Amino acid sequence: MGLFDFLSGGDKASSQRDCHPKMFCYQCEMSMPEGCGAHGQEKGTCGKTATKARLQDLMVFGLKGLSAYREHARELMDMNPNNEDLKTLIEIDDVMSETLYFTLTNVNFNFDEHIAQLMKIGEAGVKVMDLLSGGHTNTLGVPTPVEVTQNKAEGKGILISGHNLDMLHKLLQRIEERGLSDKINVYTHSEMLPAHAYPELRKFKNLKGNIGGAWFDQTDVFSKWNGTCVVNTNCIVPPEKSKKVANYIDRLYTYKIVGVEGAKKIENDNFDPLIDQTLSLPDVDGFDSDEKLVTGHHYKTILTLAPAILDAIKSGKIKRFWVIAGCDAPGKSRNYFRELAERVPQDHVIITSSCGKFRFNDIDFGTVPGTEIPRYLDLGQCNDSNGAVHIAIALAEALGVTIHDLPISIALMWMEQKAVLILLALLYLGIKDIYIGVNAPQFVNEDIFNFLNEQFNLNVISDIDKDFGAVLAQ
Ligand code: SF4
Numbered sequence: 278m279g280l281f282d283f284l285s286g287g288d289k290a291s292s293q294r295d296c297h298p299k300m301f302c303y304q305c306e307m308s309m310p311e312g313c314g315a316h317g318q319e320k321g322t323c324g325k326t327a328t329k330a331r332l333q334d335l336m337v338f339g340l341k342g343l344s345a346y347r348e349h350a351r352e353l354m355d356m357n358p359n360n361e362d363l364k365t366l367i368e369i370d371d372v373m374s375e376t377l378y379f380t381l382t383n384v385n386f387n388f389d390e391h392i393a394q395l396m397k398i399g400e401a402g403v404k405v406m407d408l409l410s411g412g413h414t415n416t417l418g419v420p421t422p423v424e425v426t427q428n429k430a431e432g433k434g435i436l437i438s439g440h441n442l443d444m445l446h447k448l449l450q451r452i453e454e455r456g457l458s459d460k461i462n463v464y465t466h467s468e469m470l471p472a473h474a475y476p477e478l479r480k481f482k483n484l485k486g487n488i489g490g491a492w493f494d495q496t497d498v499f500s501k502w503n504g505t506c507v508v509n510t511n512c513i514v515p516p517e518k519s520k521k522v523a524n525y526i527d528r529l530y531t532y533k534i535v536g537v538e539g540a541k542k543i544e545n546d547n548f549d550p551l552i553d554q555t556l557s558l559p560d561v562d563g564f565d566s567d568e569k570l571v572t573g574h575h576y577k578t579i580l581t582l583a584p585a586i587l588d589a590i591k592s593g594k595i596k597r598f599w600v601i602a603g604c605d606a607p608g609k610s611r612n613y614f615r616e617l618a619e620r621v622p623q624d625h626v627i628i629t630s631s632c633g634k635f636r637f638n639d640i641d642f643g644t645v646p647g648t649e650i651p652r653y654l655d656l657g658q659c660n661d662s663n664g665a666v667h668i669a670i671a672l673a674e675a676l677g678v679t680i681h682d683l684p685i686s687i688a689l690m691w692m693e694q695k696a697v698l699i700l701l702a703l704l705y706l707g708i709k710d711i712y713i714g715v716n717a718p719q720f721v722n723e724d725i726f727n728f729l730n731e732q733f734n735l736n737v738i739s740d741i742d743k744d745f746g747a748v749l750a751q
């Protein structure tokens with residue numbers, strides 16, 4: 278579905294959009310409620326058009342994603358002045374400050390320069406994901422594939438949700454220092470699942486398994502969990518959203534920037550209050566499933582399989598790669614991605630990352646017929662999405678073609694600002710033919726979408742047969 282259809286169609290999103298002013302900017306004194314855009318104007322008093330206002334919003338959303346990854350990369354960084362990564366960190370910081378300056382009132386009214394600035398954010402996104410990925414593998418080792426128990430737990434338990442692997446490492450070390458490794462088990466939730474694949478984390482035998490799915494089931498899962506819970510990055514559900522939070526708020530801990538009223542904050546990496554409360558609580562029960570999940574196909578590990586993958590491509594055993602990834606969100610509409618994964622033919626390989634994988638990671642996809650190559654490759658967290666690009670570049674180089682000549686289809690779920698940054702990073706790299714969904718972003722108007730469609734063939738998902746029927750039939 279093109280954005281124009283999306284805007285003009287009679288669906289719910291379109292009717293919501295009708296209530297919105299075409300122009301929305303509240304950056305200065307001439308803003309809403311009575312100012313720019315309030316009475317249907319398409320330009321602000323300063324001359325800013327609706328499209329440029331939205332492009333500036335897009336920049337700010339991209340920066341939010343960038344800042345999250347930058348923070349985690351910085352946590353893992355060796356601050357020795359001779360460390361080359363520091364130069365990259367400064368380059369990323371420069372893009373952040375320059376872009377914020379760019380969005381100031383009356384600084385820039387040039388469309389092409391808006392696009393160029395967005396591409397700079399995308400470039401910084403590539404750098405920050407590489408920096409974070411390198412930080413993880415330098416400190417925790419390169420992940421390798423691992424089978425993880427799902428929804429099975431015992432003993433005193435801590436359940437950790439979020440993206441911060443460094444925090445998990447420090448907690449496991451502290452439990453060990455206190456001689457409690459055989460008394461407290463640690464479990465992952467949502468985007469923490471890939472933790473099980475890192476050698477320096479899985480060497481802790483009390484890092485046991487995964488509980489639950491994507492971030493938004495945390496109120497159900499945490500409510501049933503007798504132990505303590507930690508949310509260490511974004512994608513926390515607050516009490517204002519769900520009454521179920523009251524069931525566990527006195528057992529909920531947050532870390533660093535994450536905060537919820539009523540929850541306890543882990544201060545200065547002091548995990549002892551969390552550990553002590555866990556010891557005082559009953560054993561967890563009610564989690565006794567035989568399910569298993571697979572994770573740990575970090576791109577550095579997949580690249581070691583490159584010769585086998587290349588042989589399989591050349592011999593026709595692998596006909597296509599699919600990137601089906603991104604942010605999950607409540608609702609049934611994202612079942613599109615499960616159905617798509619189910620319909621991918623046996624001689625096609627699925628590459629995924631982020632919490633959207635929980636839409637289909639319970640499926641046993643097996644191996645590509647005639648090979649030992651898994652048909653389902655989980656790169657890791659959303660910040661590991663750079664792996665798909667590294668794999669594509671390596672394959673293209675080895676096959677002597679461009680990335681655009683590779684048989685790859687891409688379907689991305691976007692939900693929030695990290696996904697926006699990942700999309701900008703892909704566009705910066707010139708990746709085309711991406712389908713995003715389930716809705717077009719609200720900050721993209723018809724002009725912007727038409728531009729992205731013309732330049733990158735970016736589309737919004739609609740119907741699997743319409744979007745991908747031709748390649749699924751190959
Ligand atoms: S920056 Fe321009 S468009 Fe925005 S509120 Fe001020 S005058 Fe209006």
Ligand code: SF4
Pocket residue numbers: 467468491492511512603604605631632633659692693695696
């Ligand atoms: S992938 Fe996106 S929605 Fe999911 S937990 Fe990470 S940031 Fe949140």
